[in-house]
Amino acid sequence: MKVTDDGARRQAGESRELHIVVIEDEPTIAESLRVGLTDEGMQVSVACDGNSGWHIVKEQGADLVILDLMLPDIDGMVICRRLRTLSSTLPIIMLTARGEVQERVQGLQQGADDYIVKPFSFDELLARVHAVLRRAGLSQQPTVLRVAGLVLNIETRDVTFHGRPLELTPTEFALLELFMRYPRRVFTRETLLSRVWGFTYAGDSNIVEVHMSNLREKIGDHERKLIRTIYGVGYCLRPDATMVA
Structure with missing residues (x-):
């Protein structure tokens, strides 16, 4: 996996755009996330299936992944487990239309840092993004x-x-x-x-x-x-x- 040494970057005081990878097959949601997160000053890569998203993260690295649970090729749970083999600290937020407690628990057990149920507002998603980034020591958002x-x-x-x-x-x-x-x-x-x-x-x-x-x-x-x-x-x-x- 191509990764950035974020600890060294923070110690040196270096600032850069955070790279967010969105793996989402619904075009409207994917584009809304791309536009909204770009407006927040982030670099955004979008993939419409699990394999494409996996390769983006593996080859380009990521500061956070927004991962849809129901993808056309590979189940989001499987992608989440694969991402965890690349990095144990990569922040992952799961998206899903299914809101059952057991599925949320399963997503967290597979390595997701947070879980948000569709439909959701962009501001709700953005708040989750910054909360997860803060826990990872990456958020540049003022409180x-x-x-x-x-x-x-x-x-x-x-x-x-x-x-x-x-x-x-x-x-x-x-x-x-x-x-x-x-x-x-x-x-x-x-x-x-x-x-x-x-x-x-x-x-x-x-x-x-x-x-x-x-x-x-x-x-x-x-x-x-x-x-x-x-x-x-x-x-x-x-x-x-x-x-x-």
């Missing part, structure tokens, strides 16, 4: 975000605005975290639905407006200065907004 008087702690799930605690729902937290990670970036309604509600969400798209309204209310952004609506496009957070708690 505390600070923008325009807002302070969001990813690990404790605490949020304050100019020192005032905010009580956010999990969805509101996910939305705010996304905006705070990328100030001034405009997110379309479709992107928010995919990243927060899930790749296969088919419900009412007005749910975005409802949660955005609730989030603004809790922040005190009644005039929509902090989280702007870009009409016909989407939403963005403007860190230069003049607001008080």
